[in-house]
Amino acid sequence: MYTKDEFKQRFRAMDTEELILNASRPLTDEAMEATKEILAERGYTGDAAREKTKEVIRAHLQGSGVTRNCDYCGATLHGAVPAQGQKFCSHRCRTQSALAVIALDFAPETIAEHARQLRNGRCPRCQRQGEVVEVRSIRRMVSVVILSVEDRYDLCCCRGCYEKELRSALIVSGLLGWWSFKGLFANIGVVMDGLESLRRRDAPDPSPALIAHASLDLAQKSLAQTPA
Structure with missing residues (x-):
């Protein structure tokens, strides 16, 4: 694992937009600290850093590349769903992209609090409460x-719902994943990853994936409350 100073050496070659987009992915604490320090060196701290981050991510979400890839998830397109000059692989990605733009206006503290509420609330699948x-x-x-x-x-x-779905996926992979040359090798990783996921315990705090989900959920709720 790289130290903070090693990350700073690697990240300094990035321009500010590239640095911010890189930081929108899950990074280690050392990498995030390195990013913050480089942005500070370039004059982006506090509110200025937050506004610049929103500006860059909003432009990225609302932009469109020249490749045959979804403008939200990056998947290869097999028939595009167009929207305002952009192209998406599905209506879901088109909706998620629009929600992600709205979510930029929520403070990180608000999103983190909503993630904690979701984490301790009812399961969206079975409606039970008491499990993470x-x-x-x-x-x-x-x-x-x-x-x-x-x-x-x-x-x-x-x-509980996750492990039920995961066991079902493991059965499918275990029975049907081996019957090609690629599957003979790649399915080993799929099955091993599934078994490891069964053993893996949840971290004490909301994961980056749950925080991202919470931001979109807040955006959806905000949109639903907006008068037509």
């Missing part, structure tokens, strides 16, 4: 001769 609600990942592979398909998706639910 989190956003957790699922991987599943199906392969036949020359065709190999790996699904990756996130679930926001309690631990």
Whole structure:
């Protein structure tokens, strides 16, 4: 793992926009501290740093690349969903992108508090309360001769619902994931990752994925309350 000073050496070559977009991904504490210090060196601290971050991320969310990729999730397009000069792989990504722009206006403290409320609230799937609600990942592979398909998706639910879905995905991968040359090797990683996820315990604080989900949930609620 790099130290903060090593991250600073790596990040200094980035321009400010690239540095901010890089920091929008999950980073280690050392990498985030390095990013903050470089932004401070460039005159972006406090409110100035927050406003510049919002400006860069908003422009990124509302922009469109020249590649055949979704402007929100980056997936390869197999038929685009257009919207205001942008292109998305699905209506879900188009909606998520619009919500992400709205979410930029919420303070980080407000989003973090909402994430904690979601974490300690009812499970969106089974409506039970008392288990930790989190956003957790699922991987599943199906392969036949020359065709190999790996699904990756996130679930926001309690631990019980997640483990039920994860076991189902492991059964599918265990039975159907091996029957191609690619699957014979790639499915090992899928199955091992699933088994590790079953053993992995949740961290004491909301994950970055839950915080991102909370920001979109706040944006959705804000949109629903806006008069038509």
